[in-house]
Amino acid sequence: MSVKQEDQLKEKILNVARKNPKGISHKDITAAIPDISSAELVTAINELLQQEYFDLFNQNGALLYRLKTQVNKQAVKGADNEEKVVFNLIEEAGNKGIWIREIRIRSNLANTQLTKVLKSLESKKLIKAVKCVNASKKKVYMLYNLEPDRSISGGAWYQDQDFESEFVDILNVQCLRFLNQRSDKIKNNPRGPIVGRTQSYATASEVQKYITDLGISKVQLDVEDVITILNTLVYDGKAESSVYPDGSKVYRSIDPLIPAPGLVQVPCGVCPLVHKCSTTGLITPQECTYMTEWLE
Amino acid sequence: MSHQLGRVVSIILHRYFGDIVQTVGDDLFKCGSKPIGMIVKTTGLSRGLVIESLRTLLKYDIAAFEPSVNQLIAEYKLVPENVLLLIRYPRYLLQVKSKYGSEAELLIEELLQQATCTATVLLVTIATKYKDDKEKNITIMSLKDMFISLATAGYIQQAPVAELKEGSEIPTLVPVATIVPDLDTRILLQVMNAGNFNDVKDNIYWKVNYDRFHQDFRDELMIKAITRRIDENAGELMRFLLEQMYLNSPAWAPESNPVSALDVRDRCRRAATDKPLLQQYVDQYLKVLEESGGGFVRRCGDASGGQFCVRARAAALQLVRAALDHLVTERLGSKAARIFRLIRTKKYIEEEDIQKNAMLVNKECKQLTYKLLEEHFISCQPMRKAATAGGMAKAIYLYHIKLHEVAHTAREMCYRSLHNVSRRALHERTLHARLVDKQKRVRTIVHGMRLRGEPQENIDDVEETLTPPEQAVLQGVEKRLKQLSTAELELDKNLFIFNWYFTYPET
Numbered sequence: 001m002s003v004k005q006e007d008q009l010k011e012k013i014l015n016v017a018r019k020n021p022k023g024i025s026h027k028d029i030t031a032a033i034p035d036i037s038s039a040e041l042v043t044a045i046n047e048l049l050q051q052e053y054f055d056l057f058n059q060n061g062a063l064l065y066r067l068k069t070q071v072n073k074q075a076v077k078g079a080d081n082e083e084k085v086v087f088n089l090i091e092e093a094g095n096k097g098i099w100i101r102e103i104r105i106r107s108n109l110a111n112t113q114l115t116k117v118l119k120s121l122e123s124k125k126l127i128k129a130v131k132c133v134n135a136s137k138k139k140v141y142m143l144y145n146l147e148p149d150r151s152i153s154g155g156a157w158y159q160d161q162d163f164e165s166e167f168v169d170i171l172n173v174q175c176l177r178f179l180n181q182r183s184d185k186i187k188n189n190p191r192g193p194i195v196g197r198t199q200s201y202a203t204a205s206e207v208q209k210y211i212t213d214l215g216i217s218k219v220q221l222d223v224e225d226v227i228t229i230l231n232t233l234v235y236d237g238k239a240e241s242s243v244y245p246d247g248s249k250v251y252r253s254i255d256p257l258i259p260a261p262g263l264v265q266v267p268c269g270v271c272p273l274v275h276k277c278s279t280t281g282l283i284t285p286q287e288c289t290y291m292t293e294w295l296e
Numbered sequence: 297m298s299h300q301l302g303r304v305v306s307i308i309l310h311r312y313f314g315d316i317v318q319t320v321g322d323d324l325f326k327c328g329s330k331p332i333g334m335i336v337k338t339t340g341l342s343r344g345l346v347i348e349s350l351r352t353l354l355k356y357d358i359a360a361f362e363p364s365v366n367q368l369i370a371e372y373k374l375v376p377e378n379v380l381l382l383i384r385y386p387r388y389l390l391q392v393k394s395k396y397g398s399e400a401e402l403l404i405e406e407l408l409q410q411a412t413c414t415a416t417v418l419l420v421t422i423a424t425k426y427k428d429d430k431e432k433n434i435t436i437m438s439l440k441d442m443f444i445s446l447a448t449a450g451y452i453q454q455a456p457v458a459e460l461k462e463g464s465e466i467p468t469l470v471p472v473a474t475i476v477p478d479l480d481t482r483i484l485l486q487v488m489n490a491g492n493f494n495d496v497k498d499n500i501y502w503k504v505n506y507d508r509f510h511q512d513f514r515d516e517l518m519i520k521a522i523t524r525r526i527d528e529n530a531g532e533l534m535r536f537l538l539e540q541m542y543l544n545s546p547a548w549a550p551e552s553n554p555v556s557a558l559d560v561r562d563r564c565r566r567a568a569t570d571k572p573l574l575q576q577y578v579d580q581y582l583k584v585l586e587e588s589g590g591g592f593v594r595r596c597g598d599a600s601g602g603q604f605c606v607r608a609r610a611a612a613l614q615l616v617r618a619a620l621d622h623l624v625t626e627r628l629g630s631k632a633a634r635i636f637r638l639i640r641t642k643k644y645i646e647e648e649d650i651q652k653n654a655m656l657v658n659k660e661c662k663q664l665t666y667k668l669l670e671e672h673f674i675s676c677q678p679m680r681k682a683a684t685a686g687g688m689a690k691a692i693y694l695y696h697i698k699l700h701e702v703a704h705t706a707r708e709m710c711y712r713s714l715h716n717v718s719r720r721a722l723h724e725r726t727l728h729a730r731l732v733d734k735q736k737r738v739r740t741i742v743h744g745m746r747l748r749g750e751p752q753e754n755i756d757d758v759e760e761t762l763t764p765p766e767q768a769v770l771q772g773v774e775k776r777l778k779q780l781s782t783a784e785l786e787l788d789k790n791l792f793i794f795n796w797y798f799t800y801p802e803t
Contacts, residue, residue, distance in 0.1 A: 157655065168655045186584075187527040192577040193584040232655045235638045236630060237621055240588070257521040257590060257618040261793070262786030263706065264626040268713035277716065279303070285716035286723040295720075295776045 009036065009044045014053065014067070023057060023066035082109060086117050090127050090141050095149045097130055097140030157225075170216060171229045176238055178202060178210045179253035186252075201242065201250040204230060267294045300711035302326070305379045307718045312382055313352055316341060320349040321374055324359065329373035331364060355411045356382075357503075363466035370466045377795075381506055383714075383788050388509050392451060395512075399434060399442045402426070404451070407504050412455045415443060415477055416498040420488050436488060440479050447476045450508045455501040511547050513792055518611050521618075522589055526581075529574040530589065533581050536563040537593060541606045550609035550800050551594070557582060557602035590614045612797040616703050619793055623706055624673055631656055632664040636697070639674055644694040665695065672705045673697070700802045707794040714787045721780040728773045735770055738762055 016032045017024050029041060045065065048054055057064040085107050090098055104114050118141065121127045130148045132138040140152060157164055182200045189196030208226040211217060230251050233239040239253045263269040267290040268277075277283045285291060302325050310318040323339050324330070330338075335346050350372055353359035358378050361370040385408055393401040402422050407413055423436040446452050453474045458467035477500065487496055515538050523531030540559050545552040561578050568575035582602065585593050591610045597603035617640070625633040634654050639645055642653075651661045668674045679692040725732065738761060745755050762770075 163657045165655075165657045165660070172655075188529065188573060190573070192573075192580045193526065193530070194577075194580045197584055197588065228653075228655060231653065232634060235634045235641065235654060237633065237637055255524045256621065257524060257614055258517070258622075258793075259524075260622050260626070261619045262783065262788070262790035263619070263710050263713060264622050265786050266713050266717060266783045268716050269623065269709065270626045274709065274712060277712070279719070285719040288716070288720070291716070291720055295779055 006044065006047075009033075009040060010048060013041075013044060013048065017054070017065060017067040021067065023059070023064040025059075025062050025064050027062075082107075082113065082117050083121060085109075086114065087121060087126065090121075091143055093140075093142060095142060095146045095152075097132075097142040097148065097152055099138065099140055103141070167217075168229065168232070171211065171221075172232055172236075174211060174214060174216065175207055175226070175229050176233055176253060178207055179233070179239055179251055183253040197252070200252045201244075202252065203244070203248050203250050205248070207251070267291050298708060298711070300708050300715065301376055304711045304715040304718070305374070305376045307715055307722065308379050308382055309358075311718065311722065313349070316345050317349040317352055320346055321353065321358075321379070324353075324372060324374040325376065329362065329371040331369045331371050333369075335372070357411070358382075361466070363464050363468075367464040367466065380788070380791065383784055384792075386785060387513070387788070388504065388506075391509055391512055392446075396442065396446065398432070399438055400446055400451075402434070403439065403443060403446060404504060407452060407502065412501045412503045414496070414498040414501055415479055416484060416487060416496050417493055418502065419443060419479070419484055420493070423484075423488055424491075436484050437481055440481060440484065444476060444479070447474060447502075450474070450505055452502050453505040453508075455503045507547075510792070510796075514608070514796060517615060517793065517796075518592060518608075521611070521615060522585065522592060525590060526584060526588060529571050529577075530581055530585050532567065532571050532574055533560070533564070533578070533585060534589075534592065536560050536567075537604060537606055539563070545606075548608065548799060550607070552606040552608070554596050554603035554605055556600050557604060558600050560604070561601070609800045612793070612800065613699070615793050616699070616797040619790065620673070620699075620702055620706060623709075624668070627671065628664060628667055631660065632668055635661065635664055636668060636673060639695050640697050640699075644677070644696045647693060647695065650695065669695075673702055675701070703794055703797055707791065707798075710787055710791045710794065714784065714791070717780050717783050717787065721777055721784075724773055724776055724780070728769065731766055731770055732773070734766075735762060 012033050054065040089103050089106055125144050127141050128144050129139045129141055130152055132152055179202055185199035186196040204223050204227045208223050234241050239251045241249055241251050244250055268274050271290055273283050306318055306322050309321040319339050323335055336343050359372050359374050361372050364371045389401050389405055392404045406418055406422050419439050426432055426434040454472045456469040456471045459470050460467050519531045519534050522534040537555055540555040541552040564575045564578045586595050594605045594607055596605045621633055624636045635650055638654050651658055669676055674695050675698050677694045741758050742755055
């Protein structure tokens with residue numbers, strides 16, 4: 001059998017495999033390519049396995065060949081054994097990533113060598129290093145095409161490991177605006193206060209829809225994300241939350257129980273030096289500049 | 297009994313009663329209780345002056361006395377809470393005026409000034425004072441009626457009577473149950489025409505019942521809070537519930553005895569013309585009040601269409617929380633207030649969780665948390681893991697809020713601010729004492745001239761002795777003093793909330 005024939009055969013087998021991403025068995029191959037002898041098949045498959053086109057599985061006693069993904073194949077190309085080992089470790093870790101120490105222990109490679117390997121893999125854009133949000137010094141490695149897990153990236157609120165407080169603030173304001181639009185419904189509602197209260201409530205998914213429609217967020221926000229924002233409103237004392245009978249959380253905006261009390265209306269209530277102020281000395285109420293300004 | 301309280305008490309005494317009473321008051325505040333001899337010794341004042349000041353203090357209920365161990369001499373002590381009531385007088389007057397009209401205001405004002413007074417003297421004094429005032433048209437009859445209705449409503453009460461116990465030289469003041477008096481108009485008129493009180497046999501003394509006013513203030517606070525939270529109808533409903541509460545529970549009970557919904561419904565029906573919505577949806581309003589009313593009202597039974605408890609203690613707690621929220625917001629910003637509330641909601645929370653839930657930048661969040669800790673708004677409880685070797689064991693720091701202590705801190709701040717505001721007012725007055733005096737003199741002279749009917753030119757001449765720049769300065773001073781006294785009233789309102797909270801012991 002010539003080399004050309006062999007290549008054709010391999011190509012055919014690969015085509016079959018591509019059509020069945022879940023894997024193919026011997027039967028599938030013989031069904032798809034009827035004019036093949038088992039000896040030819042064995043040599044072809046062996047060669048393919050050697051070139052690491054396939055992963056070999058054992059399913060219910062029958063052998064199953066599954067095509068490896070494209071990236072994997074590329075990674076293998078021109079890579080030495082160390083790189084392969086490291087790559088596999090990183091691949092296993094999935095989108096949670098793997099810490100460099102972990103790689104070193106499991107691969108049994110020396111530190112310098114490992115750094116070199118990682119660098120070369122990174123330069124080939126096969127893997128990437130992601131900084132962990134909750135430990136800024138900790139770097140984890142994962143495959144280049146993977147989206148980091150929430151526990152690593154911190155979810156929608158982080159951009160390159162930095163917490164986007166402005167984004168959160170804007171969302172906070174917008175959510176409050178949405179709730180405020182409804183808050184007046186409870187006041188003197190002609191259909192009764194319970195209906196009024198229900199009308200003044202907004203579910204998290206309604207708020208999420210409103211936020212999405214506004215188009216202020218480039219990232220797609222889940223209901224969960226919106227709930228975190230709405231919770232900050234609750235902690236701001238600007239909203240209260242309740243639960244509907246079906247278990248969904250609802251929110252409505254509220255006013256504080258009392259208007260600003262006397263203590264914060266006088267300068268002393270907000271004065272940073274109030275604890276150093278006394279009858280005599282440098283800081284006294286008689287000479288207080290804050291009070292003078294306030295009295296003007 | 298803190299240092300700050302001492303300062304504010306001292307300055308208030310100075311304002312209302314002058315230097316000498318202030319010295320005596322300070323001395324009493326510092327030492328708790330002591331006999332006259334000791335006061336004379338420590339203050340260095342003459343015995344006569346000390347006795348005179350003590351008399352003033354006792355008259356206004358600012359000081360109290362009790363027999364010493366040997367039962368022979370009296371020991372005096374200051375009641376600082378009552379000193380603070382002095383600045384609340386304008387509020388009492390406003391309250392009674394808005395509820396009963398100007399005649400009641402005159403009565404209460406006179407009674408506050410006299411401290412204690414018999415009904416005859418009180419009524420005749422006021423009637424004589426306004427005898428010629430045609431605009432107000434005050435007669436002794438209407439005053440008498442008003443006096444009786446005030447006594448019935450409990451705004452005034454009989455003053456305690458001194459009784460001498462056996463084996464003691466010192467009388468004790470025994471409170472008397474108030475009996476609504478039956479005043480004879482003829483006698484009153486006789487006394488008024490005679491112009492002297494010599495042959496009056498009236499020996500029942502009256503005084504203002506502060507507590508009754510405080511109940512009003514408390515109710516007002518609760519009603520306003522509910523109105524802000526839900527709407528006017530719910531506020532009105534709260535008022536009805538409170539009315540019902542007074543019928544079957546002590547006024548300051550932490551939680552009232554159950555109020556039947558039937559009674560409330562009945563009350564709403566009577567108010568149907570004003571609040572049609574409330575009458576229509578009274579059950580719904582009760583439900584909403586219970587669920588979204590900040591825990592002011594609790595459903596405590598289903599008998600006869602529902603039983604409700606008014607929870608004054610919970611209300612005080614909520615209002616103190618609201619006040620503290622405002623304080624934190626104004627002092628450290630809304631982000632800090634968010635952390636403060638977050639910690640309160642979660643009770644005990646770790647630093648990392650604060651950051652996660654408050655959605656703040658790590659660094660900012662930590663800074664604010666430490667700032668809150670520094671200002672004593674929150675507390676920190678380290679949890680060390682026991683029996684771990686080496687210094688590596690990481691302790692967990694749990695942040696939490698001790699509300700009682702935070703409220704205490706805030707109340708101290710209130711005292712401090714109150715002192716500062718009063719002090720500043722005093723300073724303003726002394727700075728411009730000469731000008732203010734001059735203005736007063738000019739006013740009296742002009743008033744006298746007007747009465748004598750002297751020509752306008754002469755009056756103008758006198759008025760022009762106050763130059764325009766002086767006028768401007770005076771206006772400025774007046775404006776500042778007005779602002780300062782408004783601030784005092786507001787601070788007092790704030791203090792009222794804290795003190796209300798402190799009437800209930802910490803759980």
